[in-house]
Amino acid sequence: TFLPNRALLSLPGADEMLRSLAGPPPVPPVPVDCVRATELCAADAGCSSRYRTLRQCLAGRDRNTLLANRECQLALGVLQESPLERCRCKRGMKKELQCLQIYWSIHLGLAEGEEFYEASPYEPVTSRLSDIFRLASIFSGMDPATTSKSNHCLDAAKACNLNDNCKRLRSGYISTCSRELSAAEPCSRRKCHKALRQFFDRVPGEFTFRLLFCSCKDPACAERRRQTIVPSCSYEDKEKPNCLDLRGACRADHLCRSRLADFHTNCQATFQSLTNCPGDNFQACLGSYAGLIGFDITPNYVDASTTSITISPWCSCKGSGNMEEECEKFLRDFTENPCLRNAIQAFGNGTDVNLAPKIPNPAATVLPKAEKSPVLPDDVNDSNTAYDTSVISTCTSLQEQGLKPNQSKEQSLCYSQAQLTTDVMPDQKTFTDPKAGSSRQRESRILLLIPILIPVLGL
């Protein structure tokens, strides 16, 4: 069942500490990733031989008979004391698949059998939505004019287009997902899913969440939101499979299985908290939702409704037979999930739960991060540090700051808008730089840079 598993997950610290104090085997107080854990295990003769035995036990098709084997049970018992037992993986980590394979090779042995909900193999998410809002507000602060028009989904697309990494990976999946192969095959779903996974794994949440969970007041906005993942290729299909079949296919794949387990762990509706989310953690739920995109189980908005948000994977409970109830239950975790819905709405409204009174997790404390916030504007002006290396950023930042007079040496690299417009004329023969005199000593370098890039601001 689900609850005992979660209880185990949510307090990783205390009893591990006790155990490590009690003596060998040393178990790190923080869950290590499973790749690292196998390295630790390999250094220990006993552990590594037991681990090999267990892998052999689980390699066979019939898990149950092999686990009835005494040797296998013994191996499992020993491994439960090792760092392997509590190891976790990180989304988008270097050897994610390898890590997950190790995780499941142990945990499939520990599990009682096919469970409805499985514990997530991923490290618990400790950051909060408010961290994203802080960044998002800086982004939107750059363009006060557009935010007032309030198509948040359009603003999100803009923010992404203005960020090199986001733009590159976004157009990466869009071009892959909308490339028509033939009349029969509108696109390569496999490649489209892969490109989507790259986008959601490698682009930070302040961009991806804004695109995916923007709040909408009109249908055009909601349709844009629905179109975010290019559903015609990544989501819709000729037929709607049965949801349990889809789950079965997903569980056959380590990566998909892990993402689904993560979704169930973080978005499982609970009625013990105000938000209906486990640990009141919206960010964790939204993150694991985004983690499902690009798999068989890819979820999306079912329509462009602005009032009610309905999410579903592309499946139905038709043909479930006597599993109808289980199928409905599975589907309801998407379609009628108050945690997921609250999380999406909270993100759209820019609200998060105030965690101040109870802080069980030290990493989630709000205070040190709040103190950092006055520093953040400096971070945004990071282009200052890029001044001498990149002409492009020099120009950008100068223009944004309205050409401050005290930055003379860089200024000689850029021309003001007025000078620029005249200079753009192709047959204008001469151009005199009024600042040239002041920057003689740099001339040798500047000469190479005289052809200059100046980004045009939206005028």
Added chain:
Amino acid sequence: EVSVSELGLGYESDETVLFRYCSGTCEATVRSYDLSLKSMRSRRKIRKEKIRARPCCRPLAYDDDVSFLDAYNRYHTVNELSAKECGCV
């Protein structure tokens, strides 16, 4: 920053994209080629062809593709839209 519609490529979309272009004079990179060409033109040795006797500031490399959703909910991808590197050529 310009909206996709303002690019004049025939797309209708409110999305904003970053447009970087090259500008500036290329006085410093005039080569013997340019000087000779200019001289020959002034001596009327070259008449008919359209020639350009001075280096010109153009993109040497372009930014990555840009994709956007248009007003009819169709995606488009445009390549070589925005300059990444400029030079006098």
